[in-house]
Amino acid sequence: MPNLAPQQLPAGYRNRSATTVDAQEIHRLVAACERELHGRVDTDPGAIVADLAMPGLDLAVDTLLVHDSAGELVARAWVKGGRRAEIDVHPGHRGRGLGRWLLDWAELRACQSGSERLAQTVSDEDRAAIDLLRSHGYGPFVTQWLLAIAMPTEPTVPEPPAGITVRPFRPGDERAAYRLTEDAFDEWQKRRKSYDEWARHTVERATFAPAASPAAFAGDHMVGAVLSVRTPGTDEGYIERVAVRHDHRNRGIAGTLLQYAYRSFHQQGQRTCTLWTHSETGALPFYERLGMTVRRSSTVYGKPLTGR
Template sequence: MLPQLPPQYRSRPATATTADADAIHALVAVCEQELFGRVDTGVDGVLADLSLPTLDPRLDTLLVHDAAGELAARAWVNRGRRSEVDVHPAHREQGLGAALLDWVEARARELGSEWLTQTVADHDRQAAALLRDRGYGPLVTQWQLEIALPIDAAVPEPPSGITVRSFRSGDEQAAYQLTEDAFDEWQVRRKPYDEWARHTIERDTFAPSVSQLAFADDGELVGAVLALDVPELNEGYVERVAVRSDQRNRGIARLLLQSSFRAFHRQGQQACTLWTHSDTGALSLYERIGMTVRRSSTVYSKTW
């Protein structure tokens, strides 16, 4: 069911094509620039979302165009649980956000879900107010952390029995198993390999030479930092940090992160960022190695 829109707007599903990805990225970039004064989302991230094996673009996405054919808003819902809605600043106060929220909720119900989440930057008070008015409540807090890389980062010696090297071909399945095992402790569902890969190692910005892996003496992977290169921002980005449960509290995460920071610095990057949230309990770890909070978001949830 398509949403009721003002007469000057038309809607259609998105496609996993470069043209639609570029248009969505341009819309998201305008929204991020207005909110944060910078653009964080890359077009490869948009393509990764559109090509998720758990998302059918024909049914789970919607693009709203104005009379001139320009993209004014977009929405998508994945597995009836997670959703995103973005409205171009020039097209706000037209009811598009509320209409798309109606649509993602209706689609989630069609998929049999009894709840839905949406992440909103804490800067975006208007969007947060709309969600609260519609019965959404805060679920978790997310933080984007950053660290400046003005000098060659110091890297501690590995713990006894641990060796570290960069990611290379053949490490894919072990890295998937390790990170999903670690994230099982707080994530709602375990990602299938194809979905995980689209957001990590298959992205155009994946940086294997900067991604660091820790191995035990028996050759088993026990820790991983998977990183992306963001040249347009002159920054690195850490997509995944994971340490096997029986190897925690040995300094492995700190070792891998600082190894990755050093590698980014040697490539000329000026900073590195990552996201974490309140369910992981990892904020204090990142702060201890010198990272600071750049901005925060809230994941809102609604049940019915």
């Protein structure tokens, strides 16, 4: 089934579906967009590779790349699971109707897959994208925050709670960490990831940082974990997952693990550590008590597709 959009692509551009070999080119596009909007690049190539290999993402029909007449990639879109869209347009090609065209395509693709709603996350600094979504009937429903903590001196790690031991991530911890983090995120995520999908986004990434990924144990059972990645080209570390087993929460385990990760990154030369959280978790005050502050925010906008 070919990719179809409801209107003609703006003149001078051509489109095709993405393939796995496009990952580096897509990353360059995403990096250009982030650099223009935030003055820095946050997405690493491994995240793009993992997204393209997501189960349920049919590259032939769920993705679209737009190239200009010189063959340069200038825009991309994909629809994950029929429910979540990602769209980027190169700063040098905005204002030409590409974003509107890709949004129409994403809605059509979501309808074709049987979805009744489509959502997209947009930086709160991207006024043009917000105006486009609102003009198409989208409304906000979840806020996300990128938090950061400066580490000019080496952080101090508190003693773990009684009966808990903490150590860095080791080979062989993968399955336990998978079960722990997926159980913890079941409260908020729409579906449970398979092990292979989870691993591609965490422990199998080239930037995975095991030394800055501490795990907490009660006896032989993993009851908490922080999974971290390096941020290439910066002096920052990034925390991908924070999870504590339900029956061990409110004991100070998460705070201990985060301080352990901060210290490890500091010892490796990173002077800032970042992570994302969102309004549905209620975790923002916890991170702020640890000294993290909001660097920027994004909002998830959604729209019902019934009647389209």
